[in-house]
Amino acid sequence: MPRFRAPKERSAEPLPGFKLAHPMISVDGTSGGFSGVSLGRTRAYRVIADAECAQGASHRSPARWCDCGFYCLHAIADARALTCDPDYRYAVLLEIVASGRYIRYERGLRYERQRVTKVRVGRCGCGQQAQLLADMGEGLVGWRRLLPVCTSCAGRRRIVSFEAFSRLLAGTPVVADEPGIVPDAELADTDEATLVPLLTAEVALLQARLDAVQRELARLTEPRKN
Structure with missing residues (x-):
């Protein structure tokens, strides 16, 4: 019997979406990027990136028989709601446009290629609006993770302003994001x-x-x- 294959979806226009990620800075301090908060947390990616299989397989992402690919949500409210979860607490909110192959799911997409168009930084761990990004001193090979902090909590850690991080992201806007406050x-x-x-x-x-x-x-x- 012939095997049934679900059709691969592809859009003629980039599709907007929202996602959470950890801000990253290269070890030499010359480039900015992001890492995932779940499946993609072991890899860093830049403003423009193609998805790779998180399991290390050589197939093209996203594959229907694998959970690889970039993920995004359709609604910014759904992305903000995730920031209340402790696992996502120190992530930033990214506005992206998705392109290439994609697979729909209930509230968003799993897709092949993305471009980050804006970075929204939420609260410091103390509850105040973050105003800086501080070097956590840890991260991935070649990359250090940045932590959103207010000026009072920055302490003596190496800090990166929103403007400086924007420059490291090739001019992608980096702004404060605290609706309702x-x-x-x-x-x-x-x-x-x-x-x-x-x-x-x-x-x-x-x-x-x-x-x-x-x-x-x-x-x-x-x-x-x-």
Whole structure:
């Protein structure tokens, strides 16, 4: 009997997607890249890369009988949701375009080739928005892993600014990504707008209490009539 083979899908246009990865810097400090957070964590790849089989096989990726290939999600909300998982906590969010052969799954794609178009950096381990990338001192052969940190937690580690990392990625934008968090400037404006009427009410209350104390003091100190 002839074997049934599912058709290989291919798009005429690159397909956008979102994924998580660990930022990496080459040992000589001249190049930036990424490593996967699950199957691809043993290899580093650059801004433009072709998928290779994670098992070391020589077949072309992605293969239907193997789990190799790059993976991405269709929705940025799904990618952000993964960052709450401890295994993905220190990863950055990549915006990519996928091309070549691909295989659809429920929420995304497994595909052959990708180009990273933007890097979104989330929170530091302390919970604040990360502002720098710090050298963790470990990684893969030829590559060191970078950790998103705020300025307070950077300490004395070697640091790479977002702008410098962008240059190492051939100009790919590297930006802060913290939806749902009100910026400090907005918080300051909100606090000031709320604080003025609150202080006014407190002063009025204190004045009323002072008036009551003065009346009671006058009653107690006024001369008694015989």
